[in-house]
Amino acid sequence: MTGDYKDFFLATPAEQTGACLCSKFWTSVYNWSHLTPLDLKNRSVGLGTESPRMGHAYFTLDGHKFRIFGGSIHYFRVPREYWRDRLLKLKACGFNTVTTYIPWNLHEPERGKFDFSGNLDLKAFVMIAEELGLWVILRPGPYVCAGKPDYDIRTVAYWLLQDPKSRIRTTDKGFVESVDRYFDLLVPIMVPLQYRHGGPVIAFQVENEYGTFNKDENYMPYIKEALLKRGIVELLLTSDLMNDVRKGQLKGALATVNQRTLCQRMFKLLHQVQGNMPILIMEFWIGWFDLWGFPHVTKNPHIIEYIASEFIQYELSFNVYMFHGGTNFGFLSGGTYVNKMHRTVVTSYDCEALLTEAGDYTEKYFRFRRLLGSLSEIPLPPLPDPTPKSVYPPVSMLHYLPLWETLHYLNEPFKLNLPVNMENLPLNNGSGQSFGFILYETKICSGGLLHVHVSDIGEVFLNDTVLASINSELTNVDIPAFTGCQLLRILVENQGRVAFSDRMQTEQKGITETITLNGVILKGFNIYCLEMKMNFLERLRSATWRSITDSHIGPAFYRGTLKAGASPKDTFLSLPGWNYAFVFINGRNLGRYWHIGPQKTLYLPGVWLHPEDNEIIVFEKTKKGSFIGFSDKPKL
Structure with missing residues (x-):
């Protein structure tokens, strides 16, 4: 523990003027034509040996002071059948708001093909929250993960990587045209869910942690306007790491911060950026995700409770990230770089959250329930029953098929003169391949030094015999001498695109350069796409x-x-x-x-x-x- 938790700075309130930040749902120290000023509560706050009289603004709900006690649940990481259970547990813990990302990559899996059904039924998730008496904050992006590699860059549509010159998260013509097409479908779903229209949605986040990226000063205003002109009328938010608040701020939106602790500097920065506005910790990190090959990350529940109690003591709003993490099912885990090597996020998105990956209660849950329950004028709802578990007998795997014997159950291979990366393969209505594996085959008639650059990891085979594993650092393989001509096979796996930093512009997967054998470029490839979708597995049954x-x-x-x-x-x-x-x-x-x-x-x-x-x-x-x-x- 550090002294930072006790050293707070709250700016003296002052009259402010400027562009409107709020819908009729919110009031602050700003005096707009459709709002009334909120009386500020003065308090004494220790700062060194001085005790100046200070105060700060609050949110209000229908004229009453209101604090956001939010918890993050990502509907796409949780089976739809369990949405109600997880939201009931959020309510029973004392939270009044649920927040969620909206993943572009899943809602537009192919260019121009949209999906808001089944486990991606955003409206149904929000309506369950409303039925249970929860408010909702939506984080539609279009990019929803900047400072964290917890989710693949596919939160931006992967097919945007087809053009290496494209500039993601800028006002590049190709990018914003894609955003506009997506928003034309997404925003009409969100508009009737807003508070002004009788729904539970009280705020929208404009992009995510753009201060970390910060490549185009016109980009955030463009995204804000894209939301407004399509009918978004509630409070707009930005969300940034503390050191990036200035770079990520946006006129017409409330600046919020993402962090683990509470410290003096946060208050100073927010006051410098936007004067005396309500303070929201948009992501209060109570845990973290894991990487394959690294130790499991844990966070002390006592310390997390202490920090949360400090937020409450100083009457701040906060959103717990994550209340319930869920699972990165399938190929959806993201990647990052550690010591210049690509690393992958594990499948579980448990994140040491208040609810486990399977929705079970934790010590942190009960600590928060006790803490938030002490603020409630009425008893909290009873705890829902835990989800039952079972231990099934072990399963023996009685049959197998070598990969090579399954290739004719795939779609026909692409016959190309030179290898191309996943995203540029002519499939999925021109959108390329998003995830999974890709197999490159060509004939060679001699051994020697093979040079091949893959992203992220690959295995080199001579016929069906494995010769070596390769990655972005290991690019050379010695092919032993043989007679006649043999089949060279290179199986490459996409282990998750990097979801932050400049690297996201160059996250093409598969073989990304020409292949040479003894300095001679290899040509004439069969390329198989192993997306491992359900229809392929169904074909394997025969x-x-x-x-x-x-x-x-x-x-x-x-x-x-x-x-x-x-x-x-x-x-x-x-x-x-x-x-x-x-x-x-x-x-x-x-x-x-x-x-x-x-x-x-x-x-x-x-x-x-x-x-x-x-x-x-x-x-x-x-x-x-x-x-x-x-x-x-x-x-x-």
Whole structure:
């Protein structure tokens, strides 16, 4: 603990004029034609040995002072069947507001093709929150993750990377045209959900942590205007790291901050930026995500409670990030760079949140419930029952298919003279490939020094024999001498695009340069796209699967059956002895497993299981384990 928690600075209130920051929902020290000034509460705050009289502005709700006690839940990281349960638990903890990102990449998976159905039904999520008496803050982006690699850059549509000269998050013509097309679909969904229209949405965030990126002074005003002209009338927010508040501020929007603690400097910066406005900690980081190969991150619940109590003592508004993290199912984990090496976020987005990845209560939850409950004039709602768990019998994987025997169940390969990256392949209506694996094949007639540049990681095969692993640093492979002509295969995996910094402009995946053998450029490639969508897994059911042998080494699919009984429940898969795998249950991708940890289990929602028999398919890159195990507790 540092002394910063006690050293606060609150500016003396002063009359302010300027552009309107607020809808009729909000009032502040600003005196607009449709608002009334809010009386400020004076208080004594210690600053060194001085105790000056100071005060600050507050939000109001229908004329009454109102503080935002928010918690983040990302609907797209939680099975739809559990939305109500998680929101009920948010309400029962004493929170009055839920905040969520809106992921562009999922809502426009292909250029011009939009999806707001099923687990992406934003309106349904917001309406459940309203039914439960919660307010909502939406964070539509178009970019929703700047300072954190917790989610793939695909939160911006991946096909924007097709043109290496495109300038993401700027007023580049191609980018803003794509934003406008997306907003033309998204904003009409959000407009009737606003408070002024009788809905629960009280505020919208303009982009996310743009002060960290800060490449175009015209960009944030453009995004703000794009929201306003389509009918957004509620409070607009910006959200930045404390050191980037000045660079991320936007006239006509309330500046908020993202941080772990409360300190004197934050108040000084916010007052310098926007005078005496209400203070909102938009992201109060109570935990953090994990990276494969690094220790599990933990945050002391006592310290988190102490900091939250300080926020409450000084009557600040805050939003807990995350209240419930959920899961980066499928290929959705992002990437980052550590010591110049690409690293990947684990599948679980547990984040040491108040609710676990599976929605279970934690010590932090009960501490916050006690803290927020002490402020409530009425008793908090009763706690919803925990989600039941089950420990299923181990599943033996009885059959397998080497990757090479599944290629004809894919779509026809692209025949190209030179290899291209994922994003520039002519598929998905011209949008390219977003995620998964990509296989490049060509014939070679001699050994020697192979030079190939991949992003992120690849395996080089001569026919079906693995020769080496490669990445952005390891680019050379010695091909042994052989007779005749043989098949050179390079299997490349997209391990997550970097979701912040200038690197996001160059996050093309696959083979990104020409390939040479002994200095000669290789040509004539068959390129297979392994997106591993559900329809591909369905086609594999008609394949002739081999009986399991212990001798197979190399990429392969393994199949078994989980018998869940009459009433399936949540569980956690363990993969003892497996090396690097993706697990599919009834065609749904649970995410990545990697023996290096820290994560050792994968969350399996019971609502994704059928009564009795359930198909398990594991795609393992190197060597299988002996079975699939189950437990009622995660190992993160």
